[in-house]
Amino acid sequence: MALLKVRDLNLNIPKEAKNLAEKMLKDLESSKRPYLEAVKTSLDNSNYNAKVGFLTPGEKVVRTELNVSSVQKLARVVFMLEILLRNLDIGAVNTKRELYYICKGLIKGDSRYKPLDFDDQGESDSIIDFIGDMLEVYREELNCFANDRGGQTYSQQLIVTEALPDGDKAVVDLSTLGTSPFQPKNKPQSLKLKAKKKIDFCLVVESEGTAGTLQAMGFTKRNNCILMGAQGVPSNGVRGWCKLIENQLDVPMYFFGDLDAYTLQNIFRTLKAGSAASLIRNSDFSAPNVRFLGVLPGDVKKYDLPHYKVKESDPAEARALKKAKDALENDPFFRDKKNRELADILKWLIKEKVRCEQQSYFSVDPKDPIKTEKIILEKIRKGDYV
Structure with missing residues (x-):
């Protein structure tokens, strides 16, 4: 197994970027082809060890050398890097989408930049991601933030203290927010958490709407x-x-x-062990100890949950099943013996070709408004999770 690479937390980003630019210029002046290298963020360069708990990068890199087909990418990297470095210098912050429009404005305003123009935001996003992978820094360290969604949180016991950029602190007692949830920011490492009394568990619900329903029915009041x-x-x-x-x-x-291949691979695996696309980020953006509570295959029969057959004629469902088969063969997370039970669920889904939604629990006893809560608590108490 490859050793876990430790990210340099004291990296001087402007200095490192200047060194890269100077090397490219020196290569050009020496009639050499300049190149840039970045960590290869893909499944075939992903390692997984249960003791570490998340996907880590291997030794493979993506090398972009100057030629006819790569000149635009290299020029775009330098162009975007200059904007990001300017933001670092003056303390400005932008979202990915704002950076896209900043680039578009500069390009439209100067005909010399026309060859760098982006057809859509996805192209500029990929350049930002490449710069992060190249420098091995988080985009937040480049003062670039995504418009993150999700994470609406409810609790009667949790107090959050946020360190603000100006040095002040903001303290939020979630029990005082009424029906409003707490919304974590893109960079939650600036938050300090405290429990007013012992917190028994944290329940992460795939659907924001289902989490809201549980809260409206008094879930955090009783637990x-x-x-x-x-x-x-x-x-x-x-x-x-x-x-x-x-x-x-x-x-x-x-x-x-939900009990489906997409949820297990794209949602739960990403939450627990990170993703191949964010290999340099997974150490701070994964929760290795999270357990899959449900929907489990055994729950379908035990609670007589409504479910339906997956139609392989549906392109999305067909892709999910194909990805599930690929994951069993190639994904180091599902191939690890510690995750055998999760792999078995994927195998069951491929064989049975069924899907069961998390909302199906609400049909178990329609006359009992908190039946879903009772089932969740029963599963936690009995250890009925993977």
């Missing part, structure tokens, strides 16, 4: 817990927030979501 809505594939804000809860509060964390 000393943290309740969170992930809103689908977890954003960096959600992932970092879960990591923070796991590190600072050391409470059991459970994931409650």
Whole structure:
């Protein structure tokens, strides 16, 4: 197994960027082809070890050398890097989308920049990601933040203290927010957490709406817990927030979501172990101890949950099943023996070709408005999770 690479937390980003630019210029002056290298963020360069708990990068790199096909990418990297360095110098902050429009404005205003023009935001986002992978820094360290969604959190016991950029502190007692949730920021590492009394567990719900329903029915009033809505594939804000809860509060964390291949691979795996696309970020943006509470295959029969067959004629469902098969063969997370039970769920889904939504629990006893809560608590108490 490759050794876990430790990220340089004291990296001088402007100095490192200047060194890269000077090397490129020196190569050009010496009639050599300049090049840039970045960590290869893909599954075939991902390692997983249960003791580490998240996907880590291997030794492979993406090398972009100056030629006819790569000249635009290299020029775009230098162009975007200059904007990011300017922001660092003056203390400005931008979202990815704002950076896209800043670039578009500069390009439209100067015909010399026309060859660098982006057709859509995805192209500029990929350049920002490449710069982060190249320097091995988080985009937040480049003063670039995403418009993160999800992570709406409810609790009667949690107090959050945020260190503000100007040195002040903001203290939020979640029990005082009424029906409003607490919304974690993209960089939750600036938050300090404290429990007013012992917190028994944290429940991360795939659907924000389902989390809101549980809260409206009094879930956090009856339970000393943290309740969170992930809103689908977890954003960096959600992932970092879960990591923070796991590190600072050391409470059991459970994931409650749909029983389908997409949820297991794209949502739960990303929350627990990170993703191949963010290999340099996974150490701070994953919660290795989170457990899959449901929907489990055994729950379908035990609670007589409504479910339906997956139609392989549906392109999205067909892709999910194909990815599930690929994951069993190539994903180091699902291939690890510690995650055999999760792999078995994928195998079951491929064989049975069914899907069961998390909302199906509400049909178990329609006359009991908190039946879903009772089932969740029963599963936690009995250890009915993976």
